Amino acid sequence: MVKATINNFESLALSGKTLGSISYATRKSVGRKSETDVAQVNLNESLETFSIQPQSGFDFSTSMGTKLKLVNARLVATEARSNGRTSVVQGVQGSLLPVSDPTVDEYDEAEYDMVFVTGKNRKPVARVRSKDAFDSQDLVLFGSDVLYKTDNRNQVIIEDDEAQKSGYRLNFVQSKIKDDEIGHLISIIISVDEYERLAPSLKPSQKYVPQGLRVAFVGNETTNWTLYADTVVPLTENNKQAVKVDSKPNSNTAVKADEKDMKK
Structure with a gap:
């Protein structure tokens, strides 16, 4: 028998458009053994940074400041390691593509009907699919x-x-x-x-x-x-x-x- 847990869902489709303007910054290694490379991006041309695990083959040598778009993204609960301890953290996975790329999200904009907010001050981050x-x-x-x-x-x-x-x-x-x-x-x-x-x-x-x-x-x-x-x-x-x-x-x-x- 599966143990009953509250609000148990693995991932939510996330609308990359609702993050705002995305500019590439640098690479960062995360995960239990720092085995996962993520892209650090700036949002809306500010110092606010956001980590995205991009698609296989993403070019981490992309020039800093390059404008990108996030397509078919998912908000996930993933593992991270800090000070020798492993914990579960939020993460975003998806395809980081040139702004001119014709690829679009799998779901229509109206499907993203729930707001993802920060845990501390409830600041809106992006829209997700309930x-x-x-x-x-x-x-x-x-x-x-x-x-x-x-x-x-x-x-x-x-x-x-x-x-x-x-x-x-x-x-x-x-x-x-x-x-x-x-x-x-x-x-x-x-x-x-x-x-x-x-x-x-x-x-x-x-x-x-x-x-x-x-x-x-x-x-x-x-x-x-x-x-x-x-x-x-x-x-x-x-x-x-x-x-x-x-x-x-x-x-x-x-x-x-x-x-x-x-x-x-």
Whole structure:
């Protein structure tokens, strides 16, 4: 029997266009034994760098500053080695090609319906395809958990004799996946205010569709990924055909849950 784990998915298709302008910088060796070469690129002509594992045969002697495009990319959880220790980190794989190359992504732009954000401050990075993680129309709600704000020692923050909430985790199963199979359990975090608004109408054993989806890499013992949403709505015949998704989530309303949320 497969051990049930939360948000267990290996990779997500990523839209290279949504990273912005890509300029080649240099080569870097990563991996458990530093056996994998990745391209360090600059995004949007800034000092912000991003690592991409390119296709076999990529020319690492490409001149610094050369404009490239990323096609058929995937966001993955991969192994890295630092200070003699191996850990799981996020990575991006795909084809780095000249801007003039006619190759396009396998999926239409509309397929990239979820925002990949940084784990610490929820900064949007690129758009990814949620269908590679779960079926958004097959999420059956069975429970919820309150999440608490913690300090840098992982102690719950208490103010006015009350533990401070950071969000609520909604727990789902995918009915089309057996309970002994990977991918059965999906958890999505929403804000405290939104949960309290929804709570009176949320029912167990009902299907709900998340809106404004975001995904962050966390890489802890429970899961590699944390999912966030602005809200959830009951599955109806109307939204079976078209699910509303925010293309640019408002940073002021994003859930401020800690990276350790999935551990609780």
